Amino acid sequence: MERHIQMFLKRLSYVSITIGTITFILLLLKTPDTCVAPDSPPKPHLRFPKSSCDSSPRELLPLHKKNKRLWSTKTWQNKVQSFSNFFRACYQMGLLHNDSKVLCVSAGAGHEVMALNQLGVADVTGIELLDSPPLVSRADPHNLPFFDDVFDLGFSAHFAKAMFPNRFVSEMERTVRAGGVCVVVVDECGDEEVREIVDLFTNSSFLGALNVTLTGLRMTRIIMKVQHLP
Ligand SMILES: *[C@@H]1O[C@H](CO)[C@@H](O)[C@H](O)[C@H]1NC(C)=O
Ligand SMILES: *[C@@H]1O[C@H](CO)[C@@H](O)[C@H](O)[C@H]1NC(C)=O
Ligand SMILES: *[C@@H]1O[C@H](CO)[C@@H](O)[C@H](O)[C@H]1NC(C)=O
Numbered sequence: 001m002e003r004h005i006q007m008f009l010k011r012l013s014y015v016s017i018t019i020g021t022i023t024f025i026l027l028l029l030k031t032p033d034t035c036v037a038p039d040s041p042p043k044p045h046l047r048f049p050k051s052s053c054d055s056s057p058r059e060l061l062p063l064h065k066k067n068k069r070l071w072s073t074k075t076w077q078n079k080v081q082s083f084s085n086f087f088r089a090c091y092q093m094g095l096l097h098n099d100s101k102v103l104c105v106s107a108g109a110g111h112e113v114m115a116l117n118q119l120g121v122a123d124v125t126g127i128e129l130l131d132s133p134p135l136v137s138r139a140d141p142h143n144l145p146f147f148d149d150v151f152d153l154g155f156s157a158h159f160a161k162a163m164f165p166n167r168f169v170s171e172m173e174r175t176v177r178a179g180g181v182c183v184v185v186v187d188e189c190g191d192e193e194v195r196e197i198v199d200l201f202t203n204s205s206f207l208g209a210l211n212v213t214l215t216g217l218r219m220t221r222i223i224m225k226v227q228h229l230p
Pocket of ligand 2: 188190191209211
């Protein structure tokens with residue numbers, strides 16, 4: 001009986017040692033998750049460090065190939081075209097210039113960023129909770145990682161999805177300089193709802209509202225001029 005138990009214990013310890021050794025070797029072989037520095041320096045008005053760790057799972061697929069495929073689809077191009085038409089109107093109103101610094105909040109996959117770039121606006125920053133490099137960086141619309149007064153135009157086509165509209169608006173107003181504009185587009189609505197949205201902008205004056213078609217949807221465009229009242 002005792003010999004049996006001894007043999008059993010011996011075997012058990014061999015098994016444990018083998019498992020332990022294999023685990024140890026596997027741990028040694030596993031490459032550490034080191035963060036490498038971003039290859040391009042962040043824009044000067046960005047406050048947060050950007051690390052390649054954020055996008056490491058995606059780098060398994062070459063990003064430029066993925067983007068090339070996405071950007072060549074008809075759906076993508078139609079949406080970008082629609083945003084281009086929308087922003088052309090902003091040029092005509094004198095609210096947007098090629099040298100404007102533009103912030104696109106909740107920019108999704110970045111259609112509006114691409115549209116602005118194609119029109120000739122070089123300095124466009126797109127942010128969204130999920131990044132879509134190179135067009136859109138990751139940031140929280142309710143806590144923008146930018147200094148005050150750095151943008152000439154703040155834009156959002158997804159304001160209606162904001163979890164905290166007050167906070168969303170005050171962050172837009174904070175980062176847009178006095179004299180700059182905030183342009184938000186919401187599902188087509190009447191004067192009452194426009195008034196409600198306008199009232200959220202405590203540091204801006206109302207420039208106008210217009211029903212427009214954007215990406216095939218009937219929307220209402222609201223433009224506010226930032227003033228930074230004390
Ligand atoms: C803005 O940039 C676009 C593209 O580079 C150019 O065609 C256009 O003439 C520029 N507009 C102005 C007013 O400079
Ligand atoms: C937009 O359309 C709605 C009807 O859907 C109308 O009530 C509203 O007055 C229009 N707004 C403007 C600014 O024309
Ligand atoms: C309005 O602007 C002033 C001055 O920049 C700032 O102190 C204040 O907090 C702003 N108000 C809101 C609600 O963001």
